[in-house]
Amino acid sequence: MKFARIGTPGHERPVVQDGAAWRDLSPLTADVDGAFLASDGAARTREALAAGTLAPVEAAGVRFGAPVARPSAILCVGMNYAAHAAESGSAPPEAPVVFLKTPHTIAGPDDTVTIPRGSRKTDWEVELAVVIGRRALYLDSPEQARAAIAGYTVANDLSERAWQLEESGGQWSKGKCAPGFTPLGPWLVTPDEVDGADPAGLRLRSWVNGEPRQDSTTADLIFGVDVLVHTLSQYLALEPGDVLLTGTPEGVALSGRFPYLRPGDVVETEIDGLGRQRQEYVAWAPEPAGPAAESPA
The missing domain is CATH 3.90.850.10 (Fumarylacetoacetase-like, C-terminal domain)
Structure with missing residues (x-):
């Protein structure tokens, strides 16, 4: 899987790639951060993708931020x-x-x-x-x-x-x-x-x-x-x-x-x-x- 964060600085939203599309991760997490990664975020995302519960997001022409938020180190x-x-x-x-x-x-x-x-x-x-x-x-x-x-x-x-x-x-x-x-x-x-x-x-x-x-x-x-x-x-x-x-x-x-x-x-x-x-x-x-x-x- 490919996780990303898109949007203006300080207002990025978490997304995941699904084939040629990007889908909104907001139902699962507020951000791609340490808490999400430590709580089996990848496994939960796979389940949500399989269930079809993540809405598509338009990413063309949108800024990509750093793919992980606020690393402690x-x-x-x-x-x-x-x-x-x-x-x-x-x-x-x-x-x-x-x-x-x-x-x-x-x-x-x-x-x-x-x-x-x-x-x-x-x-x-x-x-x-x-x-x-x-x-x-x-x-x-x-x-x-x-x-x-x-x-x-x-x-x-x-x-x-x-x-x-x-x-x-x-x-x-x-x-x-x-x-x-x-x-x-x-x-x-x-x-x-x-x-x-x-x-x-x-x-x-x-x-x-x-x-x-x-x-x-x-x-x-x-x-x-x-x-x-x-x-x-x-x-x-x-x-x-x-x-x-x-x-x-x-x-x-x-x-x-x-x-x-x-x-x-x-x-x-x-x-x-x-x-x-x-x-x-x-x-x-x-x-x-x-x-x-x-x-x-």
């Missing part, structure tokens, strides 16, 4: 593709490199992205994103991770490299947390429609202004999805609705082969079976001032 893995580690000038890590992004970085897959004020090195990163469906803490084996996965989607793990690496203070999140720096979607695809729960051959691609940048597969992952979920569960609790970004392949601006993003650029990302994103990048501008405050009497 966005956990990210760095240098998890062998070729990307090499282009970054690093040896392949012996253990997963983990950093965090803040939830307000989540944006829709086609939303406009603002290059942060003062940014010199905004970079793109197509990534396979894993959405957690059940709480995972102290899993005994990577095989147990499969039951904790609700599905997969496309992410663009945007980065400001100067802040990430040159002004980092020893950690990466400073360059990862600008507003809108995690375009997510368009769909949350359940594991039965992907190559098992540990997909090993999905093709990931990105383009800037129509020119190819990244083109690789998840076969180049150093640590697979089930290993990542199992490993992280030894250190923290993965909660339903949380998002795990699994790393990016080679072909980013950090390699020195391509320029960093500038206003007017268009980035497209795609993963086989999970959909395609498109973002236009604009310069930062001050927000309009609100109405002047009244003078005290």
Whole structure:
């Protein structure tokens, strides 16, 4: 199944794909969120589709938001593709490199992205994103991770490299947390429609202004999805609705082969079976001032 959230920012409605149509999930849930995923949302949706109780929704020309609402955490893995580690000038890590992004970085897959004020090195990163469906803490084996996965989607793990690496203070999140720096979607695809729960051959691609940048597969992952979920569960609790970004392949601006993003650029990302994103990048501008405050009497 493919779950999605459509509508204007802050007013998305949950939908599910049914053949060529989209159907309203509102009778089952107010949103595609952790509570829905943890309460056997996929199974309940299958039953409702079979019973024909979900009304059709017109999705043509409608904005798609991030396919999961309000994740409590966005956990990210760095240098998890062998070729990307090499282009970054690093040896392949012996253990997963983990950093965090803040939830307000989540944006829709086609939303406009603002290059942060003062940014010199905004970079793109197509990534396979894993959405957690059940709480995972102290899993005994990577095989147990499969039951904790609700599905997969496309992410663009945007980065400001100067802040990430040159002004980092020893950690990466400073360059990862600008507003809108995690375009997510368009769909949350359940594991039965992907190559098992540990997909090993999905093709990931990105383009800037129509020119190819990244083109690789998840076969180049150093640590697979089930290993990542199992490993992280030894250190923290993965909660339903949380998002795990699994790393990016080679072909980013950090390699020195391509320029960093500038206003007017268009980035497209795609993963086989999970959909395609498109973002236009604009310069930062001050927000309009609100109405002047009244003078005290």
